Amino acid sequence: MEMNQYLNLFIEESREHLQAINEHLLTLEKDPVNVDTVHEIFRSAHTLKGMSATMGYEDMASLTHEMENVLDQVRNGKMSVNPDMMDILFHCVDLLEEMVQSISNQGDGRLDVTSVVTGLKKILSGEELTPTVWFEEESFIQQGEMEWTFDEFELTVMKQSVESGFSVFWIQTVITTDCVLKAARAYIVYSGLEANGEIVKCVPSVEEIEQEKMDRIFDLVIITDRQKEDLEKIVLDVSEIESVKIKQIDPDQFLYHPSHAESEVAASALTSTELEPLVSTTESVAAKEVPKSTVMQKKSSAHKTIRVDIDKLDLLMNLFSELVIDRGRMEQLSKELHHGALTETVEHMNRISGDLQNTILNIRMVPLDSVFNRFPRMVRDLGKELKKNINLVIEGSETELDRTLIDEIGDPLVHLLRNSVDHGIESPEERERAGKPSLGTILLRAYYSGNHVFIEVKDDGKGINRNGVLKKAVEKGLITEQQQETLSNKQVYDLLFKSGLSTAEKISDVSGRGVGLDVVKTEIEALGGSISVDSTPGQGSVFLIQLPLTLSIISAMLVKVEHEIYAVPLNSIMETAVFNQEQIMRVQQQEVIDFRGKIVPLVNLKKVFNLPNESFADQEEISVLIIRKGDRMAGLVIDSFIGQQDIVLKSLGKYLANVFAISGATILGNGQVALIIDCNQLIQ
Amino acid sequence: MHSGEEYSAQNLKVIVFRLLDEQFGVDVSQVKSIERLDTITKVPRTPSFVKGVIHLRGAVIPIIDLKERLGMEDATVTDQSRVILVTMDGHEVGIIVDAANDVMDIPVSKIEPPPRMVSRVDMKYLRGIAKMPDQLLVLLNLDKVLDMEEIELIFQGEELTS
Numbered sequence: 001m002e003m004n005q006y007l008n009l010f011i012e013e014s015r016e017h018l019q020a021i022n023e024h025l026l027t028l029e030k031d032p033v034n035v036d037t038v039h040e041i042f043r044s045a046h047t048l049k050g051m052s053a054t055m056g057y058e059d060m061a062s063l064t065h066e067m068e069n070v071l072d073q074v075r076n077g078k079m080s081v082n083p084d085m086m087d088i089l090f091h092c093v094d095l096l097e098e099m100v101q102s103i104s105n106q107g108d109g110r111l112d113v114t115s116v117v118t119g120l121k122k123i124l125s126g127e128e129l130t131p132t133v134w135f136e137e138e139s140f141i142q143q144g145e146m147e148w149t150f151d152e153f154e155l156t157v158m159k160q161s162v163e164s165g166f167s168v169f170w171i172q173t174v175i176t177t178d179c180v181l182k183a184a185r186a187y188i189v190y191s192g193l194e195a196n197g198e199i200v201k202c203v204p205s206v207e208e209i210e211q212e213k214m215d216r217i218f219d220l221v222i223i224t225d226r227q228k229e230d231l232e233k234i235v236l237d238v239s240e241i242e243s244v245k246i247k248q249i250d251p252d253q254f255l256y257h258p259s260h261a262e263s264e265v266a267a268s269a270l271t272s273t274e275l276e277p278l279v280s281t282t283e284s285v286a287a288k289e290v291p292k293s294t295v296m297q298k299k300s301s302a303h304k305t306i307r308v309d310i311d312k313l314d315l316l317m318n319l320f321s322e323l324v325i326d327r328g329r330m331e332q333l334s335k336e337l338h339h340g341a342l343t344e345t346v347e348h349m350n351r352i353s354g355d356l357q358n359t360i361l362n363i364r365m366v367p368l369d370s371v372f373n374r375f376p377r378m379v380r381d382l383g384k385e386l387k388k389n390i391n392l393v394i395e396g397s398e399t400e401l402d403r404t405l406i407d408e409i410g411d412p413l414v415h416l417l418r419n420s421v422d423h424g425i426e427s428p429e430e431r432e433r434a435g436k437p438s439l440g441t442i443l444l445r446a447y448y449s450g451n452h453v454f455i456e457v458k459d460d461g462k463g464i465n466r467n468g469v470l471k472k473a474v475e476k477g478l479i480t481e482q483q484q485e486t487l488s489n490k491q492v493y494d495l496l497f498k499s500g501l502s503t504a505e506k507i508s509d510v511s512g513r514g515v516g517l518d519v520v521k522t523e524i525e526a527l528g529g530s531i532s533v534d535s536t537p538g539q540g541s542v543f544l545i546q547l548p549l550t551l552s553i554i555s556a557m558l559v560k561v562e563h564e565i566y567a568v569p570l571n572s573i574m575e576t577a578v579f580n581q582e583q584i585m586r587v588q589q590q591e592v593i594d595f596r597g598k599i600v601p602l603v604n605l606k607k608v609f610n611l612p613n614e615s616f617a618d619q620e621e622i623s624v625l626i627i628r629k630g631d632r633m634a635g636l637v638i639d640s641f642i643g644q645q646d647i648v649l650k651s652l653g654k655y656l657a658n659v660f661a662i663s664g665a666t667i668l669g670n671g672q673v674a675l676i677i678d679c680n681q682l683i684q
Numbered sequence: 685m686h687s688g689e690e691y692s693a694q695n696l697k698v699i700v701f702r703l704l705d706e707q708f709g710v711d712v713s714q715v716k717s718i719e720r721l722d723t724i725t726k727v728p729r730t731p732s733f734v735k736g737v738i739h740l741r742g743a744v745i746p747i748i749d750l751k752e753r754l755g756m757e758d759a760t761v762t763d764q765s766r767v768i769l770v771t772m773d774g775h776e777v778g779i780i781v782d783a784a785n786d787v788m789d790i791p792v793s794k795i796e797p798p799p800r801m802v803s804r805v806d807m808k809y810l811r812g813i814a815k816m817p818d819q820l821l822v823l824l825n826l827d828k829v830l831d832m833e834e835i836e837l838i839f840q841g842e843e844l845t846s
Contacts, residue, residue, distance in 0.1 A: 322742060564726065609728035650744040652727070652737060655777060655835060660729050665737055665744040673725035673739045 007103070010055050012307070014100045017044045021093055022377050025086065029380075032081035041089075042071040048096070057109040060099050066120040067092050073124060078245070088119045090377075150251075154200055154221075158251035161198075161223040168200070168249040169231060171220045179240040183212035189241070190220070192234045197224025216242070221249065313364055313403065320360050321648045325667050327353055328645065332669035357646075365400035368446050368455075371410050372397045375417060375444065382421045389428050389439045390421060396446035401453055405527055405547055409455070412520040412531075416457040416543050417442065419516065424461030424541055434538065436460070452529075452571065458542040464535035466492050473498075493533045497521040530629075530680075554649060556666070558642035558674065559625060562611045565674040566638075567647055567666055572679035574626040574633065576641055581620055593635060595626060602635045603682050608661060627679040634683045649676065694792050700821065701768065701784035703751050704758060706803055708781075709788065709814070709821045716769040716776065718784050721761060731835070738767070738778065745769065750779045753829060754805045772830045779829075788821070790814045795823065 021044045028037045045067045052060035067089065073079040095113055103109040150158070158168045173189055175182050186209045193199060201221040204214045224231065228246050235244040327350065334346040376392050383390040401409065425431075425440035432438050443458040466489060473479045473495050479487070487495075497517050524531045528548045535541035548571070556567040557576070577595070584591050584602070591602040602624065606614045616622055616637055625636040647666040652659065663678035698709030699718070719740065724747055726736040733752035737744050747767060751758070767778040798810040803822050811825040828834075 325742065611728070652744060652746065655746050655748075655775070655830075656727055656730065656734070656737070659727055662727060665725070667739050667742070667744065671739055672723065673737055673744055675725065675727060675737075 006055070010051055011100055011104045014048060014051065014096075017048050018093055018097055018100065019373060020044050021048075022090075023373070025089055025093065026376050026380065028081060029086050035075060038071060038075040038081075042068065042075055045071060052109075057099065057103065059110050059113055060096060063092060063096060063099075063113045063117065066117050070120050070123055076245075078243070079123070085123055088116065088123065090381075092116055092120070150201065150221075155251055157200060158221075158223065158249065162251055166197075166223050166225050168221065168223050168251060169228065170247045170249050171222060171231060171235065172245040173218055173220070173235055174242045174244070175216045176240050176242045177216065179216075182216060183209050183214055185238060185240050186214060186218050188238050189218075189235050192238065193220060193222055193231065196226050196231065196234065197222045308363075310403065316360060317364065320357065323353060324357070324646060324648050325669075328647075328669035329671070330669075361402075362400075364403045366403050366406045367397065368399050368401055368406070368409075369397040371406055371413065372444060372446075375413070378414070379417060379421060379442065382418060386421065387427065388421065388425055390425055390442060391439055392417075392442050392444060394444045399446040399448060399453060401547065408523065408527055409545075409547070412523045412545070413444075413455065413457070415516050415520050417444070419543075420457060420459040420461065420541070424459040424463075426462050430462075434462075453547045455545040455547070456542055457545075458540065460540040463537040463539055463541050464493055464496070464533070465537065469493070469495055490534065493535055496533060497531070554647060555644060556647045556676065557625065557644050558668075559623075559636075559638040560640045560642055561605045561609065561638050562613065564609070564611070565642065565668065565672065566605070567645075567674050567676045568625060568627070568636070568679065569676065570644065572627045572629070574628045577624050577626060577635075579622045579624055581617070581622065584622065593624070595633070595635065598633065600626065600633045600635050602637055604637050605677075606637075608682070627683065629680050629683045632683050634679075636677075636679075636682065647674075647676070695789040696792055696795065696823075698788055698790055698821070698823065699768065699784060700786035700788050701766070701781040703754070703782055704756060704804075706805075707819055707821050709790070709823050710768070710770070710826055711823075712787065714770050714772070714826055716771050719767045719769060719778070721765050721767055721780065735780065740769070740778075743776070745776050745778050747778045747780060748830075750781055750829070753779075754809060756804055770826060770830070772826065777830060788816070790816070790821065790823075798822065 021041055024037050024041045024044070028034065028041065031037070045064050049061050049064035049068060052058075052064065070079070070085065070089070074081060074085075079085075095111055095116060099109045099111050102111070162168060171193065173186070175185050179185055190199070190202065190206065190209065199220055199222050201219075202209075203219045208214060209218065222231070228248070232244055232246055235241060330346050330349065334343045372394050375394070379390055379392040420442050425442070426434070426436075428438035431440065441460050443456065445456040445458070447454055469492050470479070470484045470487075473492075474481055474484065478495060478498055497520075521531055524545055524547075530546045531543060532546075533541060533543045555570040557570055557573055559566055559568060579593055583593055585593065587599065591604075592599050593602060594600075604614065604616065606612070606616075623638050623640060625638055625641075627634055627636060647668075650665045650667065651657075652662070652665055656662075661678050661681045662675050664676045665673050666676060668674050697712040699712055699715050700707055700709050702708070722738055724736040724738055727734065727746075730736075733749050735747045735749050737746050739745075749761075761780065762782070764783045766781055766784045768781055768784055769776055769778050794814050794816070795812045796815070798807060798813045800807065802813055802820070803810065805822070805824075809825055809828050811823040814821040814823060
């Protein structure tokens with residue numbers, strides 16, 4: 001592998017780890033006593049540290065190292081999680097993401113992290129007022145947890161003692177900060193323990209203690225036949241001792257090797273040629289500590305996946321589109337030729353290519369999770385900023401969307417979520433006054449329905465203020481004073497999507513500039529989707545986004561109008577129907593029919609498309625295509641139905657992009673061009 | 685089909701085509717191909733010079749009648765009519781002409797700015813004229829003919845009236 005393949009792998013895996021850390025931090029915040037989560041975070045941070053050190057990104061390595069120290073304290077029970085710690089850890093993740101971003105932009109990944117590092121160090125040396133002792137699940141010390149190692153003599157002594165039935169303990173004592181005579185206290189602890197066993201090692205050494213060359217923490221290794229609890233009592237009996245930590249040592253676990261700190265330094269000075277031999281060294285050092293080594297490996301996930309270049313997928317899709325056109329041609333030709341074997345083969349080919357089509361379209365589908373996963377963090381940060389308690393519930397993140405839509409749907413969703421946080425959910429005090437729980441809930445839900453994907457952003461906030469919207473709309477000249485009364489609630493809410501309208505009193509960083517929702521609407525419509533909003537004052541609002549499932553190959557109904565063939569996308573069609581002349585009624589000069597109890601307006605396509613023989617008044621039977629958009633319907637009057645077919649969407653090009661009621665064209669099996677009708681524009 | 689301007693030091697290579705009784709030339713670098721006129725699928729509610737679209741080798745291409753676009757009255761189509769496929773801004777458009785069968789090298793020295801009444805065509809669509817030994821060749825400014833903004837306005841005008 002070359003260096004830049006390493007680099008790509010490094011960037012991708014770093015991002016995955018950072019994402020994992022983010023998620024776990026959020027879990028930890030909600031459930032601070034969950035040690036498993038801390039272990040997960042530690043593992044990810046540790047892997048990140050190794051990777052960045054190997055790649056030579058020192059700032060990243062040192063920041064993750066400091067994070068590790070704090071996390072280590074937490075997972076060993078020495079510290080408990082508090083809000084300040086969470087905030088700093090989140091901040092660390094942000095900085096790391098910045099660094100990875102800079103690396104992926106061919107930067108050097110350097111960042112001034114001194115203030116964060118200082119913060120982390122402060123947490124590490126944080127004051128605790130009562131002496132505490134924790135016994136960890138692993139009461140045996142792990143290699144790499146200590147800053148120093150044993151020499152052969154010490155190991156031999158320890159092994160022999162264990163064989164003789166003694167225990168070996170590692171004792172770490174922390175003296176309180178305000179203790180004046182630290183060395184004296186340390187000496188007292190030392191002599192107390194010495195009376196109960198043989199002290200094999202002392203860091204700092206006894207001489208150093210006597211010369212007061214020590215800080216608050218000192219370590220001892222003692223061979224004794226006393227119990228852990230006894231030793232603990234001896235230490236704690238000494239005054240001005242803040243805490244003590246005791247772990248048993250199994251001498252067999254220890255191998256003689258260069259110290260942990262040393263190999264880390266060596267790794268960061270690596271060049272790619274030196275990678276190989278050093279890889280094995282770091283592996284053996286880290287082996288005990290973490291199951292994954294610091295070598296960059298492919299992460300094994302629950303199911304096997306490979307990364308595919310997006311361009312290749314696009315190429316595959318284009319080639320397949322061509323195939324679909326030819327498939328249509330083959331069908332046509334085989335019908336004309338009436339050749340048994342040919343017809344059979346074409347049918348078989350159809351089935352196979354149908355499966356191929358589904359598979360290819362599926363490959364392009366990406367779960368919404370990749371978009372949704374950054375939202376919990378965003379909502380949390382925003383909620384903190386605005387001093388609101390908000391819980392984001394995500395449902396249906398496994399729902400898949402075409403790759404091209406996934407990239408585009410993120411921004412509109414961000415805007416809608418920020419909207420809900422800023423305008424929807426009230427402050428905790430307001431909520432309590434209204435009798436609501438002070439924790440606001442935003443529900444982000446995705447699901448399939450028919451040929452569409454729906455995404456809902458629902459909040460239990462204060463809802464949309466009809467009068468507020470109307471007032472602003474009148475102010476901006478969007479409607480007149482008189483119109484205010486005549487508009488239904490839904491119509492009032494729809495006004496929100498007009499540019500320039502915002503009911504926020506002041507412009508905040510988050511929203512209020514009034515150019516948000518109209519942009520959201522434009523973005524969604526550019527993707528071939530639509531957005532609507534509904535609300536109940538005092539109870540909340542819901543924004544509903546509808547998106548098409550597939551893009552360039554769609555199922556359509558071919559119809560004939562005069563001599564022209566048109567294609568109508570199947571997902572707009574409710575039903576086909578044939579009516580008698582008598583069933584047609586007129587309401588305010590608009591021809592309508594009664595369709596299952598609903599009055600549906602008729603759209604005369606010949607008139608819309610300026611075709612001859614406009615009137616259908618002399619026809620006995622009228623063929624109608626019932627189309628719908630949301631809850632509104634219309635009936636397209638056509639001459640005859642041809643049949644259903646999968647068609648490939650072809651754009652009409654720049655010059656004809658804005659033709660009324662035509663969204664594109666397709667090439668039929670016989671080489672003829674058929675225009676595709678845009679039903680949305682035909683329904684008022 | 686050439687890409688890039690063909691200037692062999694002093695010559696401009698042009699495709700020569702006929703509209704009614706006038707000869708016009710367009711820079712060969714903008715021309716993709718010359719095709720026969722086949723079935724055109726009409727697209728409703730477009731300006732009358734937009735004849736519709738055709739299917740050409742897997743792509744759907746809009747077709748414009750050049751005579752109509754330039755405001756020339758008689759816009760009939762014959763067997764001789766051809767479609768010149770041009771590329772503008774990465775988009776393809778076909779323009780219908782009465783005949784097209786020549787490629788000429790025009791010495792740049794022979795190209796002059798167009799005088800006022802040289803052609804029925806509005807001056808803004810002309811790039812210049814070339815005095816060839818046996819004829820006068822009017823060089824068309826395709827960019828202006830296929831100018832998006834102008835076509836947009838015409839479109840909007842159409843919308844208001846239909």
